[in-house]
Amino acid sequence: MDLSAGEIWLVIGALGAGTFLIRFSFLGLIGRRAMPPLVLRLLRYTPVAVIPGIVAPLILSPAATDGQFDPARGLAALATLAVGIATRNVLAAIGAGAITLYAMLWMLG
Template sequence: MNGAEVWIVILALGAGTYLIRFSFLGLIGSRRLPEFVLRLLRYTPVALFPGIIAPLVLSPAATDGQFDPARGLAALFTLGVALVTRNMLAAIAAGAASLYTFLWLLG
């Protein structure tokens, strides 16, 4: 691709992203959404986080896509801390500490 094609793609993607966001914020932003839509929107993070985290745990780039037991154990430990404490900062701290601990122990 030459420079002009790259800029055309960048501008098209930027315009597409703007239009997607504007459809929610600009067109619907001032209206009251139905109760069932608000209830469904509460589940968006719960649906997105596993899709973001699972590939990072099951096939991390650091190991060329191969499953790493240290990362798997750290993910389970982090999940356990999050479920018990219901505290995001505690889960993040426990996840970081457990990842480095398991990487050190399992080499």
């Protein structure tokens, strides 16, 4: 598919305008109004819903192994999850995952 420079810039501009309008609808139009308590309560769960969708592909089909499951990364994810649940400390969970990942990569070669 060959696109001219003008077509590419048109797509970039349309995507930029769309992104702006989506963000403006929340920040510009609704930003000054008080949100209902139900909406505020539901917004607290947004990171919990989004982060697994970002992390799961990195664990199940990492680019470092050409999309093949890697036991080292799987064990590091399990260690991170276990320490995070046990301690409720984000830094401890990240540290445990990093140590497990590097130890497993070193042991498995």
